[in-house]
Amino acid sequence: MDQFLKSLRSRKAHVQSRIDDEQSRPAPDGLRLSALKKLKLRFREQIELIERHNRQSMPVLIPVAKRRSLKL
Numbered sequence: 001m002d003q004f005l006k007s008l009r010s011r012k013a014h015v016q017s018r019i020d021d022e023q024s025r026p027a028p029d030g031l032r033l034s035a036l037k038k039l040k041l042r043f044r045e046q047i048e049l050i051e052r053h054n055r056q057s058m059p060v061l062i063p064v065a066k067r068r069s070l071k072l
Contacts (some may be wrong), residue, residue, distance in 0.1 A: 005050055012043040 019036045022028050 003065065005047060008043050008047050010052075012040055012047070015040045 015036055019033060020031050022036065026037065
């Protein structure tokens with residue numbers, strides 16, 4: 001489970017860096033920013049769900065976002 005959390009955190013950080021890159025452009029694409037922010041939110045929600053259940057020492061089925069090619 002720790003490896004999965006590490007992977008989610010890494011993906012979230014990568015998405016954040018893409019958000020930062022997009023926002024630093026002279027004319028940021030609003031649709032791209034919106035999609036990236038939604039993706040970052042999904043990662044955050046998954047991380048929080050796992051951490052909450054780890055604190056309670058409860059096994060849980062974790063809803064995982066399907067891997068899609070995000071071409072933004």
